[in-house]
Amino acid sequence: MRRTASRGLVRLSLALGAAVASTALVTTASAALPVTAGSTGPPVAPRTGTERGCVVVYFDLGETLVHTADDATTGYRQDAADHLAALRKRHIKVGLITNVPSSWGTTDAARAAVLKKEVDSTWTGSTPFAWDDFGDRILTPRTEAERKPAPALWERARHASGGCRLVYQAETAEETDTAASLGYVAYRIGQPARPAFLPAPLIELLAHLPG
Template structure:
């Protein structure tokens, strides 16, 4: 994953402010820090869990957004990620993953997701297991090398499968956040200083009251 360059508190504050204004006024905007220069055919059908809201849907990248892989190969939650997922779960907000894995891991999203889970679980060293159940069948992975991010295919599939809900994307790379924003996602770059680690749950809830 690419590292993030530093941003001044003023620029970062303006970026987060864009997301807050977007949620309150229900207009598209991105919370990415400014830079210097319908269901798919292989999506498994599953009913929403009891109390789970239809909208919005919050998608994440996985590596260095929610989890960290150490030099010894072990994997754990990044600071704040587990508690943030618990907060979204408590508010019955749906979450998903948009992440690159080898297309050879399976012929369907479900098969590739199962292999992803096995790979992560095999190296997991965190005190609490990764919350796979929260993501349900909303794990979007490339069917071909051409679909790998930053190609737009995975975000387009996730948006089409959102049933008209406002969609959010959170990742650590400015490039991915920019592409997601260009495709209609409310995007937020995590891991930057002088701002919340993740898009605040209150902002996400307000987005759920906005038309997609």
């Protein structure tokens, strides 16, 4: 199985390299793509669903898309709004996998409602956070045992994906390593000499590559 996974990873890397060359995308993005720093798990797992040509991008929230300043106000992390806009333009679905207190509600929707109020109450800047982009794909712990880096939230997102390829972006190696071990294309943001976020054209290509 390890040998099969390795061959699949090589095919994915070669396909991405050709696509990057043909579209003149930065080479650092293709080099970073399917491997996360320090990751020991397979970055890409075969899709088992019947849907083709789809990808869902999940994010951590705090210090990935949203930054909390010293005065406790919140706003977009640099480049985050532009990245979400680029995904929106390509009709790529996005979601959040984020820790909040399980006491905030008995459902993801209830906990997400409290999360939105918490973030919006301290938000700065003229552009509000793009909550509508995420729809019902805001996954939060049902119990304290489900808090990241426990695998429960990533597993729930995978089960709801309809067989689409899954991407996860966050600022910590611990989370991207866990996501990669569960079959996500994991990208650690904010690393030197790499794009701030995984470029949207590459994410779009992932939807059409063989699993």
